[in-house]
Amino acid sequence: MTRDDEDIRGLLAGAVPPLAAPPDRVAEVGVRVRRQVALTVGLGVGLPALVAGPGRDDVIPLVTPGPRGDANCPTDLVGRPDLASVRYGDDEPLVPTGAVEITSCQVPVGGGLRPADRIGPRTLTTGVDEIVRLLNAQPPTQQDGRGRPRPDGDFACALMARYEETVLVLRYPDRDPVTVWTDANCGVAVTATHGRGADFGVLRAFLDRYRAQLATTTDPATVTTPACVDTFPIERMRKNSEDYPLDRIRLNNSATYPILPTRLIEVTACRYEVRGDTGELVGQQRRRAGADEVRAVLNQAFDRSAKGSDCGDWPDYQEPSVFDTLTVADATGETAEFWIRHEPCRSARHAYSSSRQLSAQLLAAVTDLLGQPPSR
Secondary structure (H helix, E strand, O other), X not given: OOHHHHHHHHHHHHHOOOOOOOXXXXXXXXXXXXXXXXXXXXXXXXXXXXXXXXXXXXXXXXXXXXXXXXXXXXXXXXXXXXXOOOEOOOOOOOOOOOOOEEEEEEEEOOOOOOHHHOOOOEEEOOOHHHHHHHHHOOOOOOEOOOOOEOOOOOOOOOOOOOOEEEEEEEEOOOOOOEEEEEEOOOOEEEOOOEEEEOOOHHHHHHHHHHHHHHHHHOOXXXXXXXXXXXXXXXXXXXXXXXXXXXXXXXXXXXXXXXXXXOOEEEEEEEEEEEEOOEEEEEEEEEEOOOOOHHHHHHHHXXXXXXXXXXXXXXXXXXXXXXXXXXXXXEOOOOEEEEEEEEOOOOEEEEOOOOOEXXXXXXXXXXXXXXXXXXXX
């Protein structure tokens, strides 16, 4: 190669820029990922800003409107519409759709139930649409005892003694609350303007869903049974005592049987020996592990088919010498009490039902908790 050739190659090399390095594919993917993340974050930050409007620092959250108005439970029947005067027989729904909350109120009639048997407002927030559908599916007119529509103008009511009536208060996000008054003797459900023949399956469905809601939302750690009292008056132990065992579980039950439909969390057993006119606490046991095993035993002992007992009845009205109480708490947080008599005869009692024969299974369950009852 001559010197002239070298000079020409040098001139050509200087005129062509150096080649770029081979592309880094991994780095390119990283750049694209970072761009995507930045875009996602930007949207997350930017959308609320769009809702808030330009130039505003505060952000308006996108939330569903809460219920309008208060769910005030009536304390008596003074404000109830005249049952015979409201409109029946049309196709208009009893209540509007779209409710988000229903509160069940027990309105006392006359003197009402004893305070221990009263329950406060119960508010349902799940399955509300189904209850609204059932309310609107009730018969358009009052029905007779056989489920047939009564003739026009023939409005009739029974005269059974009632201690309370159920009122439902429905709340909506876009309208004022609607109140539904039910009457068991007349068999109707009415609002301020019109009514339907009552299907009390609506109230049973409400209780089923409310009990399920309680069982789902109640923390088992907060569920407990009352402690044993130190003394128990013999007047309460007597078979025909009107101061019967307290059962608040049944207040949320849609049916009489089984008496314990929901899983048990805790059971407490107390034993009393009678000395004079008072039973004195001599043994007690609180148990959480395996508490639900007692449920089937109690359901069977107080089933519809369980045999009654005349223990402590006429003619000698024998007083018990050993007396046990069994209190259970279920997953809804409510409790129920059961009384068991020993010596000189045995029986079991629940709520205001009549005494039942003490089953072998229930005696074994009590013995497991408190030991063999003493003979006197």
